[in-house]
Amino acid sequence: IRLAVLPDTQTYTNEYPYIFHSQTAWIQENAGKIDFAIHVGDITNANNATQWPRAANAFALMENDVPLTFVPGNHDTGGNNAQLRNTDGMNAALPYSKFSVKPSFGGAMTAGRMENTWSTFSKDGYDFLIMCIEFAPRDIVLAWAGQVIQAHPMHNVIINTHAYLYSDDLRMSDLYGHKWTPSTYGLYDESNGDANDGEQIWDKLVKLYPNIFMVVCGHVLNDGTGTLVSEGVNGNKVYQMLANYQKGVIGTENGGNGFLRLIDIDTKNHKIDVQTYSTLLNTY
Numbered sequence: 001i002r003l004a005v006l007p008d009t010q011t012y013t014n015e016y017p018y019i020f021h022s023q024t025a026w027i028q029e030n031a032g033k034i035d036f037a038i039h040v041g042d043i044t045n046a047n048n049a050t051q052w053p054r055a056a057n058a059f060a061l062m063e064n065d066v067p068l069t070f071v072p073g074n075h076d077t078g079g080n081n082a083q084l085r086n087t088d089g090m091n092a093a094l095p096y097s098k099f100s101v102k103p104s105f106g107g108a109m110t111a112g113r114m115e116n117t118w119s120t121f122s123k124d125g126y127d128f129l130i131m132c133i134e135f136a137p138r139d140i141v142l143a144w145a146g147q148v149i150q151a152h153p154m155h156n157v158i159i160n161t162h163a164y165l166y167s168d169d170l171r172m173s174d175l176y177g178h179k180w181t182p183s184t185y186g187l188y189d190e191s192n193g194d195a196n197d198g199e200q201i202w203d204k205l206v207k208l209y210p211n212i213f214m215v216v217c218g219h220v221l222n223d224g225t226g227t228l229v230s231e232g233v234n235g236n237k238v239y240q241m242l243a244n245y246q247k248g249v250i251g252t253e254n255g256g257n258g259f260l261r262l263i264d265i266d267t268k269n270h271k272i273d274v275q276t277y278s279t280l281l282n283t284y
Helices: 010-014 017-029 051-060 088-093 139-150 198-204
Strands: 002-006 036-039 068-070 105-108 117-123 126-133 155-161 212-217 225-231 237-243 259-266 271-278
Touching: 010 017, 010 051, 017 051, 036 126, 051 088, 068 126, 126 139, 139 155, 139 198, 212 259, 237 271
Parallel strands: 002 036, 036 068, 126 155, 155 212, 212 237
Antiparallel strands: 002 259, 105 117, 117 126, 225 237, 259 271
């Protein structure tokens, strides 16, 4: 089983659309070997009418050959005003009407909207569920996600959300003095309702269900990577991974040089292998 995880593509949609195209074209060329493509958010940099068509065009190269799922990042949620939680641009460019008819599509929290969705696929006798939740998810979103997961007890669940793990291998939280937490974006003020950081997502959702085994995310700069294995309350191990190569990440060139994550799940030997591959440079 192979998953292709696309880290933040915001620099590509802003400056290097051809690199985003190289990623999705490569996924399409390898469609027979890739079971699902997962985008961790910040699809665009400015959430505007120039960048959304670029993203939609990149996705269009592969979306008929490889199942695709995605979440909005803070840059896709109102641009510089993430506290507005405005994902109209994403919903117009990547509409529910297109993705909801795909065989892999399970459902959405809000009919007609793509910010909180779930998808399924089956292979090697295993059923998988990919739960995609918004940036700094509200309590109502985490409760909904829990209900969907509870209704699929035999599915192996992967959580996809934009901001969850930090580059120090801890879950994002103001408790640890982390940057780029929901509070940074004004998402905890009274006018806005609630929001949840990585530690809160863990407490309110991830640790509670025995069939959750993986979380993927992006968002964080510094060296842009992080890994954490934690045990849920039911004794299950959860493999949590951050990958981000956008502009501003240490040592990154051209907004990420086309690097994406390939996660191979070996069901026979019960192993997970993770590689980081550049479709632009053809290097690992």
